[in-house]
Amino acid sequence: MGSTFQLEAALQIVETLRAQKYEAYLAGGCVRDLLLGREPADYDVATNATPNVVLDLFPRTFAVGAHFGVVLVAPETKDAGFVTEVATFRSDLAYSDGRHPDAVRYTTSAQEDVQRRDFTINGLLLDPMRGGSLLEECIADPKLLRSAVIDCVGGLADLDAGIVRAIGRPELRFAEDHLRMLRAVRFAARFRFELEPETQRAIRSLAPRIHAVSHERVRDELTKMLTEGHARRAFELLDESGLLAEVLPQIASMKGVEQPQQFHPEGDVWIHTLMLLEQLPPGCSMTLAWGALLHDVGKPPTFRRAPDRIRFDGHVEIGVAMAAEICRGFRFSNEETRQVLVLVENHMRFMDAPRMKASTLKRFFRLDRFDEHLALHRMDCLAASGNLENWEFVRDLWQAMPEEAVRPQPLITGRELIAAGYPPGARFKEMLRAAEDAQLEGSIATPEEALQLVRERFPS
Numbered sequence: 001m002g003s004t005f006q007l008e009a010a011l012q013i014v015e016t017l018r019a020q021k022y023e024a025y026l027a028g029g030c031v032r033d034l035l036l037g038r039e040p041a042d043y044d045v046a047t048n049a050t051p052n053v054v055l056d057l058f059p060r061t062f063a064v065g066a067h068f069g070v071v072l073v074a075p076e077t078k079d080a081g082f083v084t085e086v087a088t089f090r091s092d093l094a095y096s097d098g099r100h101p102d103a104v105r106y107t108t109s110a111q112e113d114v115q116r117r118d119f120t121i122n123g124l125l126l127d128p129m130r131g132g133s134l135l136e137e138c139i140a141d142p143k144l145l146r147s148a149v150i151d152c153v154g155g156l157a158d159l160d161a162g163i164v165r166a167i168g169r170p171e172l173r174f175a176e177d178h179l180r181m182l183r184a185v186r187f188a189a190r191f192r193f194e195l196e197p198e199t200q201r202a203i204r205s206l207a208p209r210i211h212a213v214s215h216e217r218v219r220d221e222l223t224k225m226l227t228e229g230h231a232r233r234a235f236e237l238l239d240e241s242g243l244l245a246e247v248l249p250q251i252a253s254m255k256g257v258e259q260p261q262q263f264h265p266e267g268d269v270w271i272h273t274l275m276l277l278e279q280l281p282p283g284c285s286m287t288l289a290w291g292a293l294l295h296d297v298g299k300p301p302t303f304r305r306a307p308d309r310i311r312f313d314g315h316v317e318i319g320v321a322m323a324a325e326i327c328r329g330f331r332f333s334n335e336e337t338r339q340v341l342v343l344v345e346n347h348m349r350f351m352d353a354p355r356m357k358a359s360t361l362k363r364f365f366r367l368d369r370f371d372e373h374l375a376l377h378r379m380d381c382l383a384a385s386g387n388l389e390n391w392e393f394v395r396d397l398w399q400a401m402p403e404e405a406v407r408p409q410p411l412i413t414g415r416e417l418i419a420a421g422y423p424p425g426a427r428f429k430e431m432l433r434a435a436e437d438a439q440l441e442g443s444i445a446t447p448e449e450a451l452q453l454v455r456e457r458f459p460s
Contacts, residue, residue, distance in 0.1 A: 003039050009075050010043035010084050011128055016057060018129065022049040023110060025125040027087070031149065032121050034139060035159055036191065044085045046125060048108045054086050069104050089113035111152045118173060118180045119187065120155040120165045162193040170202030178209045182221040185241060189225060189234035200241055207242040218247055219330035226289035229282030232274045235293075250322055251293065253300045260309045264384050269299045275383035287336055288372045291343030292379060294323040298344075320345050342367060343376055350377045350390045359440035365398055365406045374398070411439055411450035420451055421460055431458050 010026060017024035027046035034040060047054070051071050055061050060074040062083065069088035074080065090104040091112055107113060114123040130148040139145060149156060153167050164187050166173040166180075174181050181203045188195050195203070210218065225234035235251070238244035245252040254269040266272055276292050298319025302312045323344045327337040349364060356364065367373055378391050412435055414428050422431070434457055435450040444450055 003041075005075075005080065006040075006043050006082055006084070009073075009080070009082070010045055013045050013058070013073055013084055013086060014128055017045075017047050017049055017054075020049070020053075020057065022047055022053070023089075023108075024049070025110065025127055025150065027125050028117070028122050031124040031126045032155070032159065034126070034145060035124070035142075035149070035156075042082065042084070044087065046087050046089060046110065046113060048089045048110070049086075050088055050106055054088070067104075069106060091116055110150065114152050115167060117153075117167055118177070118183065120153045120158045120167055121163075121187070121193075122155070123151075123153040123167050124155045125150040125152075158196075162191070163196050164188045164191075164193050164199065165196035166199045166202065170199045171206065174202055174206045174209075178206070179213050179217055179221065181206065181210060181241070181243060182213075182218065182225075182247075185234060185237045185243065186221055186225050186228070188237055189230040190228050192230065192233065195237065195241065204242040207246050210243060210246050215329060216331050219332070222247065222330075223286045223289065226277070226280060226293060227282070227284055227286055229280070231280045231289065231293075232278035235274060235277060248326070250297050250300075250326065254296070257300045257303055258310055259299075260311075262309070266384060269296055272296065272383050276379045279379040279382060284375075285369075285372065287339040287343065287369070288375055290327075290332075290336075290340045291347075291372065291376055294319065294326065294340065295344050295347045295376060295380065297322045297326070316345060316348055339369060339372070343372060346373055347376055347380060350394055353390055353394045357437075357441065359437040361397065362401070362406050362440045364394075365401065370398060408439060411435060411444065411447045412454070416447065416451060417454065420455070422454075422458075427458065434458075 010030075014024040014026070024045055024047040026043055028044045030040035030043045049057070051063065051069060054071040054073065055063060058073045059076060062072040062074070064070070064072055065085075069090045071086050072083040073086050074083045089107045089110055089112065091107055110125060114125065117123040126145075127148050127150060146156065154165075158165050164184050166184070184195060184199060184203060187193065225231060225238075228234075235244065238247070239252065239255075251270075251273070254273055257269040259267070259269060259272065264272055266275055273293065273296060276295075280289055280292060296315065296319065298315035298317070298321075299312045301322075302315040302318055304311045304313060320341050323341055324337065327340055332340070346364075346367065353361060353364070374391065374395055377394075378388065381388050381391055410432070412432070414424065414432070417428055417431060418424060422428070431454050435444070435453055438444045438453055439450065444453055
């Protein structure tokens with residue numbers, strides 16, 4: 001269901017609330033995105049109607065956040081596939097857990113409500129009925145759109161200046177909800193804004209408190225930073241704000257780790273990683289993004305200045321172990337972890353591809369989501385020497401090779417080995433592997449040839 005339907009649903013909610021003499025506005029990120037000329041992911045409504053009123057007014061509602069003054073309103077069409085968040089004007093009381101308010105106090109004041117929000121650019125309200133113009137007309141006309149905005153926090157000026165600024169005292173906003181520190185970085189990177197100096201100083205001061213936030217919440221914010229198209233800027237801001245050393249010390253330790261000039265003229269491991277992150281396209285898979293971030297995570301602990309040059313012996317194996325620990329810590333799913341680790345484990349294999357046996361190369365192509373391996377290697381090359389010869393060699397072969405050549409039907413199975421007189425056992429795996437290797441190499445093509453090869457190599 002597209003954004004137009006979400007907008008229409010939100011406007012219908014506003015109209016229904018207004019018809020009952022309540023205040024109601026579009027609020028938060030959707031207003032910010034409309035002003036920036038972006039299509040909002042969703043539309044939220046703020047109102048002075050209490051949750052009980054909202055629950056009674058609309059036929060399909062979910063009181064999942066009613067304790068905090070939030071009700072989800074679903075369209076009457078059951079297959080619409082989205083809900084609209086309707087939040088009652090409120091002021092939050094103490095935040096004991098550094099994430100959620102212990103309790104809320106409802107208010108009739110929209111101005112008081114926006115003071116509890118995180119950043120000025122997210123504290124804007126939009127009156128879709130202001131001035132008698134249809135919202136569609138306002139969206140098409142920036143001046144009309146701005147005239148419909150209610151700005152109690154200076155958000156319009158900060159949008160114009162490209163600034164992410166906490167509402168009120170930054171220390172208080174981040175003490176209330178520690179995750180806001182990561183969100184500040186993400187918004188600044190996404191919109192190519194700057195962190196307002198006082199806001200950034202507060203983040204640096206409170207950065208260690210990010211450990212009070214659940215690993216899953218931190219993971220989700222980092223994943224958004226990596227996949228929204230501005231990963232390099234996000235990680236530069238994480239570093240500048242002091243958050244990187246807290247959430248990913250393994251990445252922070254890349255700074256200053258030299259690399260051999262002949263292979264990495266770009267600089268140290270940190271610079272190389274930033275240059276690779278810069279290439280991540282918007283909407284890329286999270287596994288490719290995390291594979292890119294972690295592909296050289298094993299270099300800092302394996303740095304060695306040998307007589308001939310700088311070396312990182314065993315950095316792939318160490319990197320896989322470190323990446324596994326990071327994925328476990330952030331509660332990645334088993335499938336996500338597996339793919340990230342396979343990307344880290346295989347990112348150096350492209351350099352050997354021109355010398356690989358046909359069987360080895362075809363098994364390489366069998367890796368799940370091989371397109372991600374190609375993408376990672378290409379970014380890795382472009383963030384270093386720029387030499388794409390190995391990447392082109394592998395890409396061309398992979399694209400030209402039919403699936404049946406990569407995964408041919410086995411010529412023999414354990415059943416044929418038993419029929420040939422071999423007792424079942426651990427050797428079967430070795431026998432079948434030898435037969436398959438020969439098949440992939442093209443040296444055998446029939447079951448009879450496969451059995452003859454087994455008899456020669458594994459006499460009974």
